[in-house]
Structures are given as C-alpha cells and as structure tokens.
Amino acid sequence: MNVHDTLFWFFSLAMLLCGVLVISSRNPVTSAMFLVALFVFMAGLFVLLEAFFLAAIQVLVYAGAVMVLFLFVIMMLNIKEAERRHFRLLGVVGGVAVAGTLAWELAIILRRPVESLNPGKAEFGGGLEAVVKPLFVNYMLPFEVTALLLLVAMIGVVLLSKKDLK
Amino acid sequence: MTSALTLNHYLWISGLLFALGIAGVVVRRNLLVMFMALEINLNAANLALVAFSKFNKLVDGQVLVFFIIAIAAAEVAVGLAIIVALYRRKQTVSVDELNSMRL
Numbered sequence: 001m002n003v004h005d006t007l008f009w010f011f012s013l014a015m016l017l018c019g020v021l022v023i024s025s026r027n028p029v030t031s032a033m034f035l036v037a038l039f040v041f042m043a044g045l046f047v048l049l050e051a052f053f054l055a056a057i058q059v060l061v062y063a064g065a066v067m068v069l070f071l072f073v074i075m076m077l078n079i080k081e082a083e084r085r086h087f088r089l090l091g092v093v094g095g096v097a098v099a100g101t102l103a104w105e106l107a108i109i110l111r112r113p114v115e116s117l118n119p120g121k122a123e124f125g126g127g128l129e130a131v132v133k134p135l136f137v138n139y140m141l142p143f144e145v146t147a148l149l150l151l152v153a154m155i156g157v158v159l160l161s162k163k164d165l166k
Numbered sequence: 167m168t169s170a171l172t173l174n175h176y177l178w179i180s181g182l183l184f185a186l187g188i189a190g191v192v193v194r195r196n197l198l199v200m201f202m203a204l205e206i207n208l209n210a211a212n213l214a215l216v217a218f219s220k221f222n223k224l225v226d227g228q229v230l231v232f233f234i235i236a237i238a239a240a241e242v243a244v245g246l247a248i249i250v251a252l253y254r255r256k257q258t259v260s261v262d263e264l265n266s267m268r269l
Contacts, residue, residue: 004169012179019183019206023190028198035202042209049176049220051228054212054235061235066205066242073246074198077253088195088262095192099185106181114173124223126216131228139229146236153240160247 008048015041028074032067039063051126176217184210197249197259201242208238 018038022031039062046055124130135143187210190203212231219227253259 002169005171008171008175012175016179016182016186019186019190022206023186023194023199023203028196031199031202035205038206039209042213045176045179045213046216049216051216051219051231054216054228054231057232057235058212061239062205062209066239069242069246070198070202073250076250077198077259079196079198079259091193091195095189098192099189102185102188103182106178106185110174110177110181114177124220124225126219126225126228130225131232134225134229135232138226139233142233146233149237150240153244157243157247160244160251 004048007044011041011044011048015045028079029071032070032074035070036063036067039067046126049126050124051131053126053128053131173217173221176221177214180210180214180217183213186210195260195262197252197261197264200261201245201249205238205242208234 015038018034018041021034022038025031025034039058043055043058043063046052046058184207187203187206190206191200194200194203212234215227215231215234219225219231249259252264256264258264
C-alpha cells in the first residue's frame with residue numbers, strides 16, 4: 001500500500017468519523033468544529049484527486065466563510081448549552097432506515113466496477129488554469145447567472161435581517 | 167507509483183457520507199445541526215463529481231463543483247438569515263416547537 005492509498009484511507013475514515021460526530025454531538029458548537037474538520041479532510045481528498053484549485057476553494061469558502069457564518073449564528077442565538085438528548089424514537093428509526101436503505105442500494109450498484117465513460121486524453125490537471133479556463137469559455141452564461149444569484153441572495157439576506165420583518 | 171484505488175472507492179465514501187447526512191437531517195431536532203447535515207450532503211455530491219472528473223479525465227466535473235460551492239455559500243447565507251428571523255420571532259430553533267404549520 002503506497003502513500004497515496006494510505007492517505008486516501010486516512011482522509012476517508014477521518015471524514016466519516018467527523019460526520020458521525022457532527023450529527024451525534026450535543027452542543028452545536030462542537031458539531032460546527034467537527035464540520036470544519038470534515039471540510040478539511042474533504043479538501044485532502046480533493047488534493048488526492050488532483051483537484052488542487054477546488055481543494056483551496058473548499059478550505060477558503062467552506063471551512064473559512066461558511067463555517068464562520070455558522071459559528072456567528074450559533075453564538076448570536078445563544079442556544080441552550082445542554083440540549084436535552086431526547087431523540088424521538090420515530091426520528092431515529094426513520095433516519096437509520098433511510099440511511100441504511102441508501103447504503104444498501106449503493107452496495108447493489110457498486111458491486112460491479114463503474115466504467116470510465118471517456119478515457120480521454122492522458123494529460124489532465126486540476127490546477128487553477130485548467131478549471132478556470134472552461135469557466136470563461138464554455139460556461140460563461142452559468143458563471144454570469146451565478147453572479148446574479150449571489151447578488152439576489154445578498155439582497156434577500158439584507159431584507160430578511162431587517163428589524164421589523166413585515 | 168501506481169495506485170490501487172478505483173472510482174468505486176471514492177463513490178463508496180461519497181455515498182456513505184451522503185447517507186450520514188440524510189440520517190443527520192432526519193434524526194436531529196436542532197435546525198442548525200440539520201442545516202449542517204445538509205452541508206455534508208452537498209459535500210458528498212461534490213466528492214462524487216470530482217472523482218468522476220478525475221477518472222473520466224474531464225475537467226467539467228470540477229467546474230460543476232465550483233458552481234455548487236458558490237451556490238452553497240449563497241444558500242447558507244439565506245438559510246441562516248431565515249433561521250435568525252425565525253428565532254427572533256419564536257425564540258427557538260428546535261423543530262419540535264416550530265409546529266405552527268402542522269396539520
């Protein structure tokens with residue numbers, strides 16, 4: 001087992017462990033911290049997949065901006081520390097059933113290896129230029145629409161945060 | 167250095183992470199933690215897309231992930247603003263007590 005594979009298993013198992021801890025820890029701040037760790041491990045997997053630009057974006061946007069937003073809201077709302085751990089029976093049974101069914105379906109599908117659709121060119125990179133160039137050539141319209149969406153989201157947040165929400 | 171990893175390994179991790187996120191949304195009662203579990207779901211989808219991109223040697227999957235990250239950031243901002251507005255009105259973020267729309 002070489003370094004690449006060892007890193008893959010380390011990142012994957014650590015990521016799944018962080019996921020379990022996010023949904024099982026009692027304090028929302030603890031959940032948020034484990035979610036940050038999950039995002040960082042995901043960035044590690046992106047690096048293993050040669051998506052270097054996306055790994056950087058993952059750390060900057062998710063682990064940085066999004067989680068800061070989460071932590072701000074958690075601190076601001078002053079949620080009661082010891083949330084009573086009353087998992088409702090129906091919720092737990094339903095959640096485990098849904099997740100188990102999904103994993104079972106996955107096991108059926110992934111029993112055979114998934115073939116690559118397009119072996120393609122041997123040269124392939126996930127650096128900044130390789131990812132960003134299609135953005136301004138093939139995906140110009142979606143790029144502009146995303147910019148518009150961010151503007152709309154910003155206006156929406158400002159409206160939602162007004163003191164007297166009518 | 168040849169790696170023994172196949173596309174299936176990555177799809178497995180992605181699928182398990184997605185199942186974990188779904189379980190989190192259904193099991194937890196705290197609105198903020200449910201929202202975090204939704205973020206886990208988005209990340210699982212991102213992992214699958216990047217893995218497909220690598221093994222098909224097409225960069226388009228990574229461009230799609232770029233868009234997903236941008237939209238997830240907007241979604242988080244709007245969702246948290248809604249949660250804050252809700253908290254201001256109801257003084258709670260537990261979905262057990264936010265039942266005014268229940269039949």
